[in-house]
Amino acid sequence: MIGLISATAAGSAAARRVASAWPGRTRVYDGPVGDAVRRAFAECEQLVCFLATGAVVRLVAPLLVDKASDPGIVCVDEGGRFAVSLVGGHGGGANALAREVGDLLGAEPVVTTATDSVGMAGLDMLGLPAEGDVAGVSRALLDGGPVTLHAESVWPLPPLPGVVPASGSSASPSGSAYSIRVTDRAVEPAAREVVLRPPSLVVGVGASRGAPVDEVLGLVRGALREAGLSARSVAELATVDAKAGEPGILGAAERLGVPVVTYTAGELAGVDVPNPSDAPLAAVGTPSVAEAAALVRGGELLVPKRKSDASPAMATCAVVRRPARGRLAVVGLGPGARDLLTPRAKDELRRAAVLVGLDQYVDQIRDLLRPGTRVLESGLGAEEERARTAVAEARRGQAVALIGSGDAGVYAMASPALAEASDDIDVVGVPGVTAALAAGAILGAPLGHDHVSISLSDLHTPWEVIERRVRAAAGADLVVTFYNPRSRGRDWQLPKALALLGEHREPATPVGVVRNASRADESSRVTTLAALDPATVDMMTVVTVGNTATREIAGRMVTPRGYRWQEEPR
Known part of the structure; x- marks a missing residue:
């Protein structure tokens, strides 16, 4: 439960906004501020105080016992400009809460925990129980190490810059050097050592x-x-x-x-x-x-x-x-705009110790990676090689992210990766906004009824199969989104596909053309089946052809949810 405490009208308004957004997760505390803070501190796992940080410090100082058990506390200023992680950044989850509150209120999260400030994973935030000198080893990592890793149990960890694998994984760490030991054995941490407990039993x-x-x-x-x-x-x-x-x-x-x-x-x-x-x-x-x-x-x-x-x-x-299992996250990056990259995708990118992807996609999200992330990038046409590389790294016990544009499961990397993977690794799929959805939102509502996506690339699929699918979609009166519609080496497939649809649809059928959806050089237009010039289409374009009910309304492409338009009033 998150306790919400305020003292002014502006603070109360912000508290009510948080409470309405997180019903069942929050509790508003009324009455004198001092009493409210003390009650919330005793009853809640986290607090959001719409008060000055100095006032909160004085109120909670006598209540603090231990960072492992104290609630996380976030302070929001009177103007709602900042959400400050004050107490319990890691153990109490205040750093994450500050970011959540910031997203909700449009405030800038202020996090001063050293590891978070430089983008490094905190040793007590890896999802594994951590014992020993967490502060000392973390400081050594922040200072550039070296810190020796003794991995008695292989377990997927996020990037830890400055960590050097020990020459013998079971060797006992020296008390004079900083070290991290991953083990399920009942050992006591040595001096300057952190012991991480993997869930291996x-x-x-x-x-x-x-x-x-x-x-x-x-x-x-x-x-x-x-x-x-x-x-x-x-x-x-x-x-x-x-x-x-x-x-x-x-x-x-x-x-x-x-x-x-x-x-x-x-x-x-x-x-x-x-x-x-x-x-x-x-x-x-x-x-x-x-x-x-x-x-x-x-x-x-x-x-x-x-x-x-x-x-x-x-x-x-x-x-x-149980056998050590690596982790492969197959991450969809969306169509390109940063605000269409999902929070879950961002979390997986920061969790990965190894990132595998097409070079131009890596460039889009390189700034989101934690320091020390190993990047394995390659150019166009190496999809199967990237899939094999990602699976091989996961089998070595690594935490791997394999990235693709749009949704990684739609004409992207999920299929070759999962075809390569067996049940010896954990696989996590992270959905993304695929091109058909991004283009549809720009065009209006062309996908308002049944629709299908068809790739016109015959590099992996024989044209005979593609043509059969286009004919089926045409006969079924489905809205069709064409992926990979035309390239310099494939200039006849799109005209052929449009002709097949034209056997079942009027020349005036609306057609939406979107290039580089959601990117800086985005362009879009609504035309018709008869007027579309295939020469204006390339591989960065998505072409959406309406069904017999699709209409252009106020410049937008709209497919009704049913086959009858609303009847005129009698």
Whole structure:
């Protein structure tokens, strides 16, 4: 919950604006400001104070306890010009909140956290539990390092400039040098070291009906402790779906702060385990629950099935280290305008340690990358090579972003990349505004009814197939958007496609032509099927041909949602 506190009419108006934009996420605190701040501090995870920073500092100073537990606090000035991250920039999420509030109110976010100020990923903001000398190692990174990385567990990390991989990944770091260690082992951080805990452990759990939470939790913690493993690296508890509602398992997962993942008895019965048993086979239909649930997605069995010490034992568990998985984000950049690049796309670009893309697309977003991002760029015509490169980097355990214009899944990089990828990496798709949508918004509303997109490039698709699709769209009376309509080496396909549509549509059918949609040299016009000169079209152009109901109204291309225009009043 975000507490909103104000003292003036202008501040109250801004607070109401935030509250109306984020219903259910905010709570407005009225009454004397001091009392309101103290109540909100005790009750909320974050505060937005529409007050002077000096006043807020004096009010919250006696309340501060620890940066890991204190709420994040953002101050907004009386004029609504700045949203200042005051307290809890990382731990309390105030830096991100300042940016959100700034976007909402049109205020400039002010973030003074050192790593954020220079665009570097904070060690306590990587999505992994961080232990040890976070401040000291962060300062070493800011000062240019070097900082040694000891990656006992390979896990996709964002770019960390100044980090140098250790020559031996399991070597013990020296206490005299700064280091980062990625490990799921229960080790204490050395001096000048940060230990990052990857979610690499899966704990399989079996339990009899009514098994107590303390018995399940004690068994899991004991197994981890004796194996020298950190509970902070547990990603999930896994079990058979017949136990999905077992209170002891659910309670243990809640206390560990992890989800419960379930599998069918049939899925678990197909897993080869070292310690099958007749008891679970009779009870739930699989000879193994704990080991099979932990191993069903592969990995290294670190702790074979063991029973709790209770008499009778009501719980079993097994621990598996799952294979390291890289991360591939396939990111659509939109048509070119920065304000049509989605916030999610920006986040993925900043998360990536490796960026793969066409050189001209890389140039569009180079300023958004974090320092230290490794950029692998290439020219036109190397789509399959870029796809293979991105997947190969992800398989090495990297956090990779593969970029494409528009939506990466529409005539772009997602298809070749996913055809190359297997289930050994995590793949995230980030949608973007594709050319048909960008052009449609400029033209008016040509896509108001059923429509289809067809690429006229026969470099990858035989013309016979393209022609069959154009004929089908013509016969079905669909609005058609042509991608890749014409190039210097392909000058006959567009006239042929227009002729095919002309067999089913009137010469006066509206046609929209948009070049470089949303870019600085954007141009557009609405013409007709008969008047369009294909020679005026190139590869940077999108051509949208209306259906039999499409009309030009006030210079705009409009396709009604139904096939009947509104009837004239009688």
